[in-house]
Amino acid sequence: MNVLVYGLGRSGGAVARLLRRQGHAVWTFDAQHPQGEDLAALGCRATSAPLEVPAELCIAAPGVPWDAPDLAALRARGVETIGEVEWVYRTVDAPILGITGTAGKTTVTRWLSHTLTLAGLDAPAGGNVDPALAAVAAPGRVLVTELSSFQLERCPSLHPRVAVVLNLGRDHLDRHGSLAAYHAAKKRLIAHLTPEDTFVYNHDDPLVRAWAEASPARTWGFSAAPTPGSAAHLADGMLTLHGRPLVAVRALQLTGQHHRLNALAVALAAAAWGLGDEAIRAGLESFSGVPGRYSVVGEVAGVRFVEDSIATRTLAVQAALAATPAPVVWLLGGQDKGASFAELEALVRDRVVLALCFGEAGPAFAAQLSAWTETHVIPDRDGEAALRRATALAAERLRGSGGTVLLAPLAASFDQFGNYQARAEAFRRAVTALHTPKEALWTGFSSSRS
Structure with a gap:
């Protein structure tokens, strides 16, 4: 051909x-x-x-x-x-376990691959996560596949054996044009499910729950609390699977409510593929996280520096802010993807003492946040310089009081960096360079607080 x-x-x-x-x-x-x-x-x-x-x-x-x-x-x-994923599905004799959602899909993909691999299966992760799916696809493997809306919109016949939808928020409106079109692209993951397949879904998300109610597949929902109709939930410090206590929250290496829900999704998907409780528990407890996803990169004079460069969506940023105690200096900006701030207001007012906004979206982001907290626009067009300046200013602001400097951009990286990983590395270098003299750091950028 x-x-x-x-x-x-x-x-x-x-x-x-x-x-x-x-x-x-x-x-x-x-x-x-x-x-x-x-x-x-x-x-x-x-x-x-x-x-x-x-x-x-x-x-x-x-x-x-x-x-x-x-x-x-x-x-x-x-x-x-x-698209590439559709071609792999059509031509490679390997079942696909597909994961999508507005936030959390990279962590769940890696965690599920880790759990299945630990249990002895040949189950590489691929797709929207590195490496590409075509690079790991081979007959006999179980393909644990992260799927973006861009990939799903070009998959007319994709039929995963297990489909996981974590949540549906607001993202990529610059490409899809509307929230409805973005959600429609996500829904392609479940378009061809049959009663022999399993649909793992967020029971607490009304739209995802409606999709499950209309699906012919076996539907297993996860929830933050015991809820009628859910197959896995949190209760009394435990992750519960099909009514059985599975693992204590304190035994997980990842912290935060969002990661507990991610763990429930992993547990259900692994159970759908046939793993028993002991194998699932081992996978959940031994996973240490995805590099670059809400990781502490350093501490200087009592100030923590947390890098979450992959947090480009409102749901992901919401989870990052919720996991970070006050006071927080928030670093954000880049190439706007249609970000929504409404869901962040309470967290910003409660925790953020300063928002440092950089990149193309910097001025617009600062304008939206200025009613809730102090904001500054970082003028540097060079991404490396912008993050170095922002990091130094953030450290200076928190000096003596302690707190956290959080990089959670709420925007794509492509205005100033090749990808989110390059942005993360620039932030790490900026933290390392904090001994640099800070004269004139405050020169040439605006601040506002209404």
Whole structure:
């Protein structure tokens, strides 16, 4: 088959390699990144004119908007256009356990993969989490797959054996156009479930619960408290699974209410795949978390520095603020994805003594927060410089009183960094550099408090 791979990021490169292993003729196109020598050596042919390729199928990377003119033109010409995950589902004999949600899906994906692997299964994590799914897909494996809305919107026939929906909030409105369209993309995960499949869902989220009530699959809900209809819940300091005490909250290495709910989702998904209580308990207790997800990176003169660069959505930031005792200096900003602040007001008023806002969204974010706390806009266009300045100012503000400097950006990183990991590393370097003299740090940026 002649296949055009449109977009050569992590996903596009991985699926191009898979296609060549499968014996297909592959053309690649990326307007910003040239094809690497490794793909050329495999026989992939780079093109600068994707509409001229004699493609029978186009696999579009998730970073390419679904309504991009070239993709629309290909579809109009009758070229089926799908995503990497859909291709893996169609062509690799390996069951998919799919995880999605507005917040928490990376942690749950890694935690579930860890739990299944510890129990002796060949169950790598892939998808929206590194590595790409096509890089780990092989017959006989159990593919624990994190799925973003961008990936799901290009999966017309995906049928996971276990589907997990953690929550539904507000995200990616810049790409999807509306909250309804974003939720519709997420719903594709459960579109083809049958009575032989299991749908693990957040029983406390009304919309997700409505999806479960309408699903033909076996539905297992998790809840923060004993709730009629839930299959797993928290009660008296214990995680309870199908009415049985499973593990004490204090035995988990991850803290915070959001991680307890994540653990319940992992427990249900692992049970759906056949693991017993002892194996599930071992996996839950031994997981130490995802690097970069709400991790303490240092402490200087009684001030803690917490990095949560992956917290780009309101639900994730809400969880981070809830887990951080006052006083907090909050570092946020970047490329706005349609962030909502309404759900954060009480936490900001209660805990945040200063919000330092950087990047493209900095001024707008500061304006929204100024009624609730003191805000400052960091003017530096260079991301490294912006985080270094913000970190130093935050440390100075908390000096003598203690507290926490929290990087939870509520925005994408692409205005100043290549990805959220690069932003996280810049913050870590900024913490290390706190011995740098701070003269003139306050020069050239605005502050406000109404």
